Amino acid sequence: MxxxxxxxxxxxxxxxxxxxxxxxxxxxxxxxxxxxRPEFQDLLYQNLRRVGAESSDAGTIVPNGVQIGVGVKTxxxxxxxxxxxxxxxxxxxxxxxxxxxYFQVLQPSGTNAFTRAGSFQLSxxxxxxxxxxxxxxxxxxxxxDAVDVTINANxxxxxxxxxxVTPQTVGTLxxxxxxxxxxxxxxxxxxxxxxxSSGAPTVSSPGSPGxxxxxxxxxxxxxxxxxxxxxxxxxAQRAYEMNSKxxxxxxxxxxxxxxxx
Amino acid sequence: MENTVLAxxxxxxxxxxxxxxxxxxxxxxxxxxxxSERMLFAEYLQDIGxxxxxxxxxxxxxxxxxxxxxxxxxxxPLDIAIRGEGFLKIETDDGILYTRSGRLHLDATGMxxxxxxxxxxxxxxxxxxxxxxxxxxxxDPDGRVTSESGELGRLALVVFEDVSKxxxxxxxxxxxxxxxxxxxxxxxxTVIQAALEGSNVEPITEMTKMISLLRSYQxxxxxxxxxxxxxxKAIGILGGVSQSA
Numbered sequence: 001m002x003x004x005x006x007x008x009x010x011x012x013x014x015x016x017x018x019x020x021x022x023x024x025x026x027x028x029x030x031x032x033x034x035x036x037r038p039e040f041q042d043l044l045y046q047n048l049r050r051v052g053a054e055s056s057d058a059g060t061i062v063p064n065g066v067q068i069g070v071g072v073k074t075x076x077x078x079x080x081x082x083x084x085x086x087x088x089x090x091x092x093x094x095x096x097x098x099x100x101x102y103f104q105v106l107q108p109s110g111t112n113a114f115t116r117a118g119s120f121q122l123s124x125x126x127x128x129x130x131x132x133x134x135x136x137x138x139x140x141x142x143x144x145d146a147v148d149v150t151i152n153a154n155x156x157x158x159x160x161x162x163x164x165v166t167p168q169t170v171g172t173l174x175x176x177x178x179x180x181x182x183x184x185x186x187x188x189x190x191x192x193x194x195x196x197s198s199g200a201p202t203v204s205s206p207g208s209p210g211x212x213x214x215x216x217x218x219x220x221x222x223x224x225x226x227x228x229x230x231x232x233x234x235x236a237q238r239a240y241e242m243n244s245k246x247x248x249x250x251x252x253x254x255x256x257x258x259x260x261x
Numbered sequence: 262m263e264n265t266v267l268a269x270x271x272x273x274x275x276x277x278x279x280x281x282x283x284x285x286x287x288x289x290x291x292x293x294x295x296x297s298e299r300m301l302f303a304e305y306l307q308d309i310g311x312x313x314x315x316x317x318x319x320x321x322x323x324x325x326x327x328x329x330x331x332x333x334x335x336x337x338p339l340d341i342a343i344r345g346e347g348f349l350k351i352e353t354d355d356g357i358l359y360t361r362s363g364r365l366h367l368d369a370t371g372m373x374x375x376x377x378x379x380x381x382x383x384x385x386x387x388x389x390x391x392x393x394x395x396x397x398x399x400x401d402p403d404g405r406v407t408s409e410s411g412e413l414g415r416l417a418l419v420v421f422e423d424v425s426k427x428x429x430x431x432x433x434x435x436x437x438x439x440x441x442x443x444x445x446x447x448x449x450x451t452v453i454q455a456a457l458e459g460s461n462v463e464p465i466t467e468m469t470k471m472i473s474l475l476r477s478y479q480x481x482x483x484x485x486x487x488x489x490x491x492x493x494k495a496i497g498i499l500g501g502v503s504q505s506a
Contacts, residue, residue, distance in 0.1 A: 001277055003284035010288030017291065037335075039364055039376050040292040042285075044431040048278075048320065051428055064301070064322040064425040068278065069285035072292055075376045075432065078366070080337055100396050179393060180367040197378070199369035202393060210396060210409075239290050242464055246284045249475050253280065256482045257273070261489045 003250035009071030010243035032117035033222035041075040099212020101175035104137035117190035140171035155206040176201040294362035295460035330461035347450030350382040362433040383414035
């Protein structure tokens with residue numbers, strides 16, 4: 001009886017499914033969060049009777065053999081890089097990316113990480129940093145006597161200094177893009193890392209071909225859709241139940257067999 | 262005398278095989294592009310003398326149901342659902358294999374690949390490459406892939422004369438000894454972008470089949486027990502001679 005182990009792989013797959021859905025729902029209000037989806041694949045097949053084998057000396061062949069599958073596995077859990085909604089916050093250092101691209105963040109370890117969560121702050125030195133205090137590339141410092149900061153769609157940061165008529169340009173925020181953005185590795189804290197499957201980052205300024213624009217005073221919400229997640233959760237729970245029913249049935253069949261007088 | 266028990270066992274083994282197939286169907290009820298399967302049984306006749314034959318049951322083959330699964334929209338531009346009995350071509354280390362699962366990805370070089378990173382082939386068995394900076398990728402019903410950089414290629418959509426001859430390899434891949442053919446009419450196989458074809462397993466059918474299988478398994482068992490009682494009685498009656506002596 002393979003049914004027991006086959007149904008067990010089904011239950012494991014649905015558990016992964018529920019874990020992923022739970023994480024999506026938990027991050028519904030996380031800035032810049034991209035929802036995940038598990039992808040399932042059928043496992044190996046056992047050939048009990050090979051298709052195409054000769055079934056007689058006359059050379060007739062078996063039209064369809066006997067192949068029994070041994071269950072299901074999780075092939076990948078991948079990020080859906082769909083644009084989230086933009087919400088107005090009115091905060092001057094909240095910046096949303098409208099379109100493709102990631103902000104580059106310098107981690108304390110010296111390596112670069114990437115994020116779409118643009119709720120930035122100022123450090124004690126006046127530098128633009130993330131909520132965790134990591135410098136946002138290329139490390140723009142706002143003068144301490146600035147009364148207002150404007151960031152335009154192309155990433156140019158201008159500071160209005162008290163007493164001066166024209167705002168002063170203090171730098172341009174960079175954006176990076178990847179050949180395969182879904183291949184980035186999530187490390188938590190809204191940060192992503194480059195991997196061999198994402199490709200090397202291409203740095204450019206916002207609004208250049210292939211890059212999105214910036215929107216000051218907005219944040220990008222997560223792209224989790226509550227209704228989709230809840231319906232997926234219901235489907236996952238029912239699938240889990242059905243697999244457990246297979247186990248009960250297989251168990252009952254084995255009990256029947258053991259009761260043979 | 263043993264024939265009743267042997268016929269019963271052949272039936273129970275068949276039921277166990279069928280149960281395995283149902284378990285695999287239910288385990289893959291959320292596997293995209295999965296096609297449900299059931300067992301095909303055949304009679305196996307054996308001459309037992311006195312012009313009598315006894316019929317055993319043997320598994321003759323697996324029947325795969327190739328009807329389209331339900332299509333659901335995902336919003337992901339790299340998801341495609343195939344309508345009709347078409348397959349995508351995948352380049353693997355073991356040569357070209359075929360798949361129905363249309364969850365495509367881009368790899369680090371911008372090439373169109375499947376979940377395992379194997380290239381999805383276009384016309385003339387060439388992979389389809391996107392250019393850096395391509396965001397809006399569109400796939401039209403004929404499988405033509407276009408982006409801001411223009412037309413990138415056309416997904417190879419092939420059909421088979423007899424889909425039952427395909428061998429399943431797992432991971433949603435099929436192998437074929439026969440060469441695939443192009444669809445006769447261009448509209449026979451179409452592609453829907455931003456949607457996926459779910460598994461065509463009907464959970465209700467599988468559950469009812471499973472219940473009826475369990476009952477026939479138990480029924481066969483009862484038959485075996487009856488046979489056992491019958492024999493014990495026969496021995497009791499026939500062996501009664503020695504007891505009275």
